[in-house]
Amino acid sequence: xxxxxxxxxxxxxxxxxxxxxxxxxxxxxxxxxxxxxxxxxxxxxxxxxxxxxxxxxxxxxxxxxxxxxxxxxxxxxxxxxxxxxxxxxxxxxxxxxxxxxxxxxxxxxxxxx
Amino acid sequence: xxxxxxxxxxxxxxxxxxxxxxxxxxxxxxxxxxxxxxxxxxxxxxxxxxxxxxxxxxxxxxxxxxxxxxxxxxxxxxxxxxxxxxxxxxxxxxxxxxxxxxxxxxxxxxxxxxx
Numbered sequence: 134x135x136x137x138x139x140x141x142x143x144x145x146x147x148x149x150x151x152x153x154x155x156x157x158x159x160x161x162x163x164x165x166x167x168x169x170x171x172x173x174x175x176x177x178x179x180x181x182x183x184x185x186x187x188x189x190x191x192x193x194x195x196x197x198x199x200x201x202x203x204x205x206x207x208x209x210x211x212x213x214x215x216x217x218x219x220x221x222x223x224x225x226x227x228x229x230x231x232x233x234x235x236x237x238x239x240x241x242x243x244x245x246x
Numbered sequence: 247x248x249x250x251x252x253x254x255x256x257x258x259x260x261x262x263x264x265x266x267x268x269x270x271x272x273x274x275x276x277x278x279x280x281x282x283x284x285x286x287x288x289x290x291x292x293x294x295x296x297x298x299x300x301x302x303x304x305x306x307x308x309x310x311x312x313x314x315x316x317x318x319x320x321x322x323x324x325x326x327x328x329x330x331x332x333x334x335x336x337x338x339x340x341x342x343x344x345x346x347x348x349x350x351x352x353x354x355x356x357x358x359x360x361x
Contacts, residue, residue, distance in 0.1 A: 176352035231302040236289040
């Protein structure tokens with residue numbers, strides 16, 4: 134049962150434009166959501182997170198939006214830069230699972246210059 | 247502050263052998279989690295350790311085990327290796343479970359190839 138889904142395997146965006154990566158979840162017990170960026174042969178790098186009591190969190194060029202009723206979150210990157218090209222993973226945690234993170238399958242972002 | 251370190255970075259083993267991977271968390275971090283990444287299954291949670299105790303375990307066979315030492319360093323062991331165990335094994339550290347923020351910081355991983 135895939136509790137966290139990233140339905141777009143890849144996304145291509147022009148440099149300077151907005152990148153929007155989407156993530157859906159099914160488990161209503163998830164109370165914290167995180168986005169990670171990953172380059173090949175490296176570990177995931179933490180980008181930004183959001184608690185379920187909020188609907189938006191912003192950090193520089195990165196903003197995460199959470200719609201609890203729709204069980205949907207999205208990561209906005211503005212403006213997109215070529216160095217943002219990587220695989221982006223959405224992850225979620227539920228208190229009952231301790232520190233266990235449930236990851237989506239990832240979305241490959243390509244930013245064209 | 248140094249990040250999460252994992253050793254070795256690359257490993258080649260033969261079916262039936264066993265392997266031990268090591269992880270040193272960020273200084274001050276006391277919780278260590280392990281994940282397996284494969285092309286087919288993505289990132290899958292293996293187990294989590296805090297204060298030398300396993301707090302949570304994923305759906306992996308008993309061949310996968312781990313431990314944590316008093317300095318928070320952790321090791322994971324895979325016995326009787328199978329071809330399907332070939333993967334990138336990632337270690338992640340976080341401050342203390344139960345805090346309001348749950349960011350986990352990952353190491354570079356150990357690439358295990360089983361032949």
